[in-house]
Amino acid sequence: MRLSALSRRTPGDIAFTIGLVLTCALVLFLTLYPIYFVVIASVSDPTMVATGRVWFMPQGISWFGYEQILADERIWTGYRNTILYTVVGTAVNLLVTLPAAYALSRREFKPRRVLMFFFAFTMFFNGGLIPMYLLLRDLNLLDNWLVFILPTAVNVYNLIIARAFFENSLPEELYEAATIDGSNYFQFFLKMAVPLSMAIISVIGLYYLVQHWNDFFTGLVFVRDYDKQPLQIVLRDILISNQAFSGGAGGAGGSGGSYAQQYADQIKYGVIVVSTLPVIVLYPFLQRYFEKGVMIGSVKG
Numbered sequence: 001m002r003l004s005a006l007s008r009r010t011p012g013d014i015a016f017t018i019g020l021v022l023t024c025a026l027v028l029f030l031t032l033y034p035i036y037f038v039v040i041a042s043v044s045d046p047t048m049v050a051t052g053r054v055w056f057m058p059q060g061i062s063w064f065g066y067e068q069i070l071a072d073e074r075i076w077t078g079y080r081n082t083i084l085y086t087v088v089g090t091a092v093n094l095l096v097t098l099p100a101a102y103a104l105s106r107r108e109f110k111p112r113r114v115l116m117f118f119f120a121f122t123m124f125f126n127g128g129l130i131p132m133y134l135l136l137r138d139l140n141l142l143d144n145w146l147v148f149i150l151p152t153a154v155n156v157y158n159l160i161i162a163r164a165f166f167e168n169s170l171p172e173e174l175y176e177a178a179t180i181d182g183s184n185y186f187q188f189f190l191k192m193a194v195p196l197s198m199a200i201i202s203v204i205g206l207y208y209l210v211q212h213w214n215d216f217f218t219g220l221v222f223v224r225d226y227d228k229q230p231l232q233i234v235l236r237d238i239l240i241s242n243q244a245f246s247g248g249a250g251g252a253g254g255s256g257g258s259y260a261q262q263y264a265d266q267i268k269y270g271v272i273v274v275s276t277l278p279v280i281v282l283y284p285f286l287q288r289y290f291e292k293g294v295m296i297g298s299v300k301g
Helices: 002-007 011-042 046-050 064-070 073-105 112-124 129-138 156-169 172-180 185-193 195-213 217-222 231-251 256-293
Strands: none
Touching (some): 011 256, 073 112, 073 156, 073 185, 129 217, 185 195, 195 256, 231 256
């Protein structure tokens, strides 16, 4: 049957299929090649990278950039802090977002539209940086590791996604059956809603995780204690210090500045890999749920 179906394809169908495959391959290449280039450039001889001789394979393998990054004790402090902020922050986000979304999805909860309006209002209007700084100062959250967690305990966009899932994907008959069996709202949420919502939980959990992992602004503005700085700030400081070294070496005359600048570029590529690798490694384990979750709200035929 498959052969007969292929035999009925017109030359136009075949041309369209070939064009579609080539277009998808081109888009995939344009998406993945920059990431691949950063990886191979981080382990290639910086002179060959600078002269454009590195395209698809690393040339003149050199681990100097990673040696400089990983030899810095600050990197391990930054990793420890970021992992703590990411794990605890994501857990707090889910513990707050999921119950709130479930409560706002119940039609018998009368104030839900008013509360949803106030939640949505904060997506478009805020007090600004200075009032935020003064508020956190009055709450004693400056130079406190909780500043990475409490102010961002709820992301309204993720709250809306979770609310839409609970409202449209969990049939009302399921709650009625659970009520007949003696379940209340809390029991239904824990025993029925959460197990049936692993797709959306994985999606918003990944969103929260990436948000905490990439959080750069909070540490830059609200934290002065270097022992509490996240990985992104530490990597920034390592990059700046190496660029300053290359600039100083260049100002002294000779070719030292060029040599230092080349290796500063290699360190820059290594910093990108070190900061993104953990999230890239984690994604495949959540991909199955992520593919289901991102289709929530799409038109289904």
